[in-house]
Amino acid sequence: MKRFNKIYILQFIFIILSAFIMGLVIDYSQTGSLSFAFTNATSTFPGMYLVTVLVLFFIYIGLFGIINRFFYSTALFYVVFLIFSIANRLKVIYRTEPILPSDLMFLSNIKELLTMISLKLVIEVAIVLIIGIGICIFLEHRFGKYLLRMKWQTRIVFLLLAVLSLGSFYSANDEGSLTNKFLTKAGRSDFTANLIWETNSNGPLITFLTNVRVNVMDEPKGYSQSKIDSIVKKYKKEAESINKNRPNSNINKQTLIYVLSESFSDPSRVPNVKVNTDSMPNIRNIKANTTSGLMLSSGYGGGTANMEYMTFTGLAYNQFSKSLQSPYVQLVQKQTNPENITNQFDTKSAIHPYIGNFYSRASVYKKFGFQTFRNINTTGDLALQYTDTADGGQYVSDESSYKNVLWQVDHVKDGQFISLVTMQNHMPYTNKYKNSNFKVSGSGAGKNTKQVENFSKGISLTDTSTKEFLSKLDSIKKPITVVWYGDHLPGIYDGNSMEKYNVAQHETDYFIYSNKYAINHGYGTKKISKNTKITDPNGFIALAYKQMGQKVTPFYAMLTKIQEDEPAMAKSTVGNSESLYVNKKTGKSISYQDLTKKQKKLMKDYKLIQYDLTAGKGYSTKAGFTK
Known part of the structure; x- marks a missing residue:
């Protein structure tokens, strides 16, 4: 190694200062306020800010150890964490969530992901990064020979320090571990009920690292084979009682279609938003004449696959561990024969007019038992039949999506299960439709009035095509x-x-619709009004089976009781509770303490079964609970 001189000292001072500065930038990406980030760093949560700085320092010297060129290491350090900060800021704005390890799956679809972000922002970021990288390359060529060059022994030490600092977070959530004790002493806030609050306190980088290792679900108190056996016995009796009034025993005589309409929600129902004309008159009429209501979502601005997961499985997202942010990516891929509604059908197919591996759908659908999955990447016999856009829109239209479903219906003689996830109304909403007369006012839209107007036009296109589809x-x-x-x-x-x-x-918005043939031949119901004003995605299986007059399994008998007797539930993003519960009659939020003794008992059964099916021993499956 060269003689340690003043230039080397200045290099390390620069590395330290960079860690402090980048720590503030990352915290700013979470709060959106420099003053808030500075206050957190200096007085409110100084310990966690220093932990962030320490991790950044070790990562920086680790990069230096690998590359052994100061300015190249500097360029890589700043590029990585500026991109991390920008991505975190965007996710907080659009989804009220920080960046998490499960989001890394989107890197395999970076081209498609960029189309969902403002082109202006992409260009601005690219220009800044290119200029910064260019400056670092110039400085390395001009002054690199005067800077520190390390021997391989020192480089290995720097790399090991970086690896150890990152690897230590694997045990961050293990009570009593060295990392856990260290973070606790540093002032780590563990708001298990609220991820956004926790990130505001601990910082996005520490939140990201502490969520690398996923705990699917905490074991409920009293979990045992005998307890599960007693629950199975209880709901076998409940199923027998329900099935006395259900005429249909063979689900394969019916066709059940799930339509997840991307981002569909009535803009006129949003507080402080006024739209000059109704964007969904047809669907409003459909809802008035069939089983319908409002669905309590566990997402805002995103989380599509999580809602999809709940509708397939009947399991509640809010009952999983906080670290499980994507059941598709973090759970289903590790399961063997996961319980879901497709298990009830002989023929099952999925359609999504976009790339097939977002949220790992291609592999997840195989795990779920789907025999075909048509998307814009599939070819030959599995190719989408219709891919037109609508009125200058960016994505495949709902009209085309519905045509693909109708094609699938026509190509199977008997009953089947079909899942459609549409794409027409996906972000960004800066893409103007050719013909739009929608005008939006009110403070609710903030600076996004034009985006809400574009979104309203997309909803109106969905409204028309949905009526035609039915x-x-x-x-x-x-x-x-x-x-x-x-x-x-x-x-x-x-x-x-x-x-x-x-x-x-x-x-x-949601509705459950049976076609004329189903209603006229005892396979469908016109309208169910009781307990339908508001529900959750995990309640759709129970409602669909009730609509179809279909006999239920013991598991679906339990889901029926949950749907009928429990409040609607969702993952909470604000407040001091991990779960958002909403009274189905009043539409008002309530706390767990407000539940009756009977409701709490039912909720306990639900949690025990959910744990057993996902993270436990699978006692209920062996006992025939799901058949």
């Missing part, structure tokens, strides 16, 4: 039932406080 289903001479729902609101209502409008901004 009309065509009514002409088909076999029983068909559709579970249709919006997965979440778009993250464009930045004029509203989520704390104040938490329930309203997590409510989307």
Whole structure:
């Protein structure tokens, strides 16, 4: 190694200062306020800020150890963490969530991901990064020969320090571990009920690192084989009682279609938002004449696959561990024969007019038992039949998506299960439609008035094509039932406080529709009114089976009781509770303490079964609970 001189000292001073500066930048990406980030760093949570700085320092010297060129290491350090900060800021704005390890799956689809972000922002960021990288390259060529060059022994030490600092977070959530004790002494806040609060306190980088290792679900008190056996016995009796009034025993005689309508939600129902004309008159009429209501979403601006997971499995997202942010990516891929509604059908197919591996759908659908999955990447016999856009829109239109479903219906003689996840109304909403007369006013839209207007136009296109889709289903001479729902609101209502409008901004629209043949031949119900005003995605299986007059398994008998007797539930993003519970009659949020003794007992059964099916021993499956 060269003689240690003043230049080397200045290099390390620069590394230390960079760690402090980047720590503030990362914290700013979470709070959106430099003064708030500075206050957190200097007085409110100084310990956690220093931990962030320490990790950044070790990462920086680790990069230096690998590359052994100071300015190249500097360029890589700043590029990585500036991109991390920008991504975190965008996710907080649009989804009220920080960046998590499960989000790394999107890197395999970076090209498609960039299309969902403002082109202006992408260009601005690219220019800044290119200029910064260019400066570092110039400085390395001009002054690199005067800077520190390390021998391999020192480089290995620097790399090991970086690896050890990052690897130590594997045990961060283990009570009593060295890392856990260290973070606790540093002032780590463990707001298990609220991820955003925790990140505001601990910082996005520490939150990211402490969520690398996933705990699917905490074991409920009293979990044992004998306890599960008693629950199975209880709901076998409940199933027998329910099935006395259900005429249909063979689900494969019916066709059940799930339609997840991307971001569909009534813009006129959002507080402090006024739209000059109704964007969904047809769906409003459909809802008035069939089983319908509002769905309590566990997402805002995103989280599509999580809602999809709940509708397939009947399991509640809010009952999982906080670290489980994507059941598709973090749970299903590790399971063998995961319980889901497709297990009840002989023929099952999925359609999504976008790339197939977002949220790892291609592999997850195989795990779920789907025999075909048509998306824009599939070719040959699995190719989408229709891929047109609508009125200058960016994505495949809902009209085309519905045509693909109708094609699938026509190509199977008997009953089947079909899942459609649409794409037409996905962000960004800066893409103007050619013909739009929608005007939006009110403080709720904030700076995004034009985006809400574009979104409203997209909703109106969905409204028209949905009416036509149901009309065509009514002409088909076999029983068909559709579970249709919006997965979440778009993250464009930045004029509203989520704390104040938490329930309203997590409510989307849903309906369950049986075609004429189903109703006329005893396979469908016109309208169920009881306990339908507001529900959750995990309640759709129970509602669909009730709509279809279909006999239930013991598991579905339990889901029926949950849907009928429990409040609607969702993952909470604000407040001091991990779960958001909403009274199905009043539409108002309630706390767990407000539940009756009977409701708490039912909720306990639910949690025990959910744990058993996902993280436990699977006692209920062996006992025939799901068949």
